Amino acid sequence: MASLKAYIATRALLVIPTVIILLTLVFFILRILPGDPIASMVGQKVPPEVLERLREEAGLNKPIFVQYFEYLFNILHGDFGRSMIWGKRPVIAEIMDRFPATLELTIFGFILSVLIGVFTGSIAAFKRNSKLDASMRIYSIIAYSLFIPWFGMVLQMIFGVYLKILPIAGRIAPGVEPERITTLYVLDSILTLNFDALSSSLIHLFLPSLTLGIVLSGAYTRLVRNNLIDVLSQDYITAYKARGVKDRKIALHAMKNAFIPVITLMGLQFAILLAGAVLTETTFSWPGMGTFLLERIQYRDYNSVQGAIVFYALFVALISLVVDIIYALIDPRVRY
Amino acid sequence: MKGIGDTMEVKNLATRIFRPIIPEAEGRNMVIAGLIIVIVILLMAILADLIAPYNPTKLAGRPLSPPSLENPMGTDNLGRDILSRVIHGSRIVLVVVFSAAIVSMSIGVPIGLISGYFGGKLDRAISMIMDSMYAFPSLILAIAIAAVLGPSVVNAVVAISVVYVPTYFRMVRGQTLSLKSRLFVEAARAAGAGNTRIMSRYIFPNLVTTAIVVFSLSIADAILTEAGLSFLGFIVTAPTPDWGFDLSSGRPYLPSGYWWMITFPGFMVMLLALGFALIGEGLSEVYAPGRER
Amino acid sequence: MMVAIAEIAERTEGNDNVLKIRNLSTHYFSRRGVLKAVDRVSMDLKKQEFVGIVGESGCGKSTLAFSIMRLIQPPGKIVEGEILFNGKDLLKLKDEEMRKVRGKEIGMVFQDPMTSLDPLEKIGDQIVETIQMHEDIGKNEALEKAMKLLESVGLPGDRVNYYPHQLSGGQRQRVMIALAIALNPTLLIADEPTTALDVIVQEKIMEILQNMKEEGRSIILITHDFSLAAEKSDRIVIMYAGWIVEMGDSSKLVKEPMHPYTEGLLESVPDIWLQKKIKTMPGFPPDLINPPSGCKFHPRCPHAMEVCKREEPPLIGVNERLVKCWLYK
């Protein structure tokens, strides 16, 4: 197990260059791309003095490399600057208000997508070349091609507008919010045993996370199917049979082996999930990071926009680290 | 010098690319279904002015009237014919997505080829940057770029091109790495072929089939990104018809039950993405038979 | 030919045969046609007997082994015959009954030890799972047994805590043998167990197999290495294109091969003690979807006669030997 620790330490160190590259990328996009970000965000109608003041506030009139190092230094110290509107709160505080909503949505969407994907993919593989297999493969391509806002609205139309059994907007019914501990409503309601809040937050979560879950499940269906078919033809599966191991147990071993490449996919899927969440949040008026980013783009709040994108970058780096650690925990070949 | 090896490689290439037309090739039905969808939508975009029953930006009936004989897909909140908007709405997405694909390919493919072929420190640096970009949520990257550049069709092309450069880079680099140690490349090198010649005559032709698959799949993905940007208001402004944008215009009317405003434009996004996804998936089976059986 | 089968049956009836295969055919149904990988094969195996099955690659040896284990996967199918194992016909058992035979009564060792172990499970866990599948014993007891098993095949007991990728090919093959004998089966089938290993390791593995025999098990060793079979086994069965073309006592078969194919195989053995010049046999085993008419060996046979092209030779008994060739009619 010592080697597992060593692996995790090395992998954690590798996060540093990734983070710096991502931060540089964000800096490059926001400040060096042709066009003045402030001017294009503010529009043409603003008087030059105001424009100058905004540039000053965003620190955009210093030499570019000074800006770059200030930017890196500040972010690595957790300082995302202050919002340029509404009482100039620290950007990080504003993000922390909105991020839990996104986290809750993405976690549920993620779990659903993996469950649906593993289920459909395994059926397809175990019933290979049957009609069931063919329909699972069609499912995977259609799910992959679904446009999130449209699919979300179709679900809203069916369950919210016609059947009227599920809400179509918001995180929770007004007035029943649980006491704030983690700001993950589901978790907070469980921790405080507040069942009204729990049921309300769950029914609000249902459609948005189902939307995300189904759209993202397609990639898993396909990967699980192909991996499982691959694994089932491996010698060690035949060897298990030759030792009289029961089919059910062999299926579990096969799924475990087939799951390894799926873990790698999870990292990438999480990034897609975050992007999908921007659209899902907009569709379901979900007060998360995605709607925060879009709002602030509209309000021309440059610091908040930069902060939000930087935050996404850091989160992505963290997720890829976590995925690699999980990988090492499951696959012994990585850690020795 | 034109050796036997050259012609053989090229001939293999031709048979490989055109394998989909062999009747028993697996995945052929998927390719055909995808092609039909894509071709119909392409024709729709080209012939929009001829086939659309109304001007997509002018009043064509009572606002918010449901589908009828006059307006087969109903009208929107401003009384415009949704069918006509759906037909015209195919234009921007196709233009944006194809232009972006061409731009990102012409950047990603050569960099990937050179990076993978020469290897070394430069390759590692470029790969690291590309991998970081690839790991970043693509729509958010595109939103950031579009927000800085301002909403416009050209800026959307820029934003989407940047997002898909790493996809092409990674594919080409990976293929180049595995191809450059293959026997026919070694043989060409032994016969005195230079680097440029090896890359252009031996490596590039052999990654064409993979490139075609990645191209179709990334177009499918780019369609969804374009529609997302448009939905969020980063590409067109009223009254220009575009599927993503029209979907967002229909959103406020959803709770009142005006289903036709959202159903059709969103469905078209899915259909177009599905078309390219079918082509890509089908081709990947055709080119790598056995893998998917 | 029917006479010949009756003859073997008669000769072997009532004695201590562990395995009796009668008229077994296994075919693969491909798009190109039917491939008769095992074609009406009959053979016996006595208690504590070490039999080598020899033939070029593609002659149906593995298919025969997998048929005995009933592990033939589609597009393959056992189309006819009987496999009597300790008196019961394996082909008539229910799936669950057959599962209990596998591992418990018949153990199998595979050709490639690198791919035959689950990479995600510790060696110990794989052995324990196998034992617990068949015996109602606790985890600790099973683990202790696993360590003893590893020691019995010449590995330190602490290897139970290792993952497959931490072991060499030879070590993994020992693990495979430990797994195959974990439940003390009466029959052990080893399908080219040393082909993927180097010569020194090969010798060790063969030693273990011989010990298994001394302990009272019957062994089937499948190999394309004639000298290996000649050296280790009591009896040799020669397979060609899905047929058994010759079988008999090892030493006699090596001293005076009867079938031209056996002769050819022996001449191509690069071994000094056989004191013969090495000659490679011309040609290749036939395409089994469209095999040659008559005797499937006739296109490569130096003694081919007219009748060989027309009619399938019968299996003929000659002094304790069986040979499928027109030369002996």
Ligand SMILES: Nc1ncnc2c1ncn2[C@@H]1O[C@H](COP(=O)(O)OP(=O)(O)O)[C@@H](O)[C@H]1O
């Ligand atoms: N899964 C399969 N599908 C189709 N043909 C097979 C399959 N497995 C083996 N065969 C064919 O059966 C014949 C015998 O193969 P095998 O039993 O593996 O021979 P050996 O073990 O003697 O090398 C060969 O011609 C081989 O091509």
Ligand SMILES: [Mg+2]
């Ligand atoms: Mg074999």
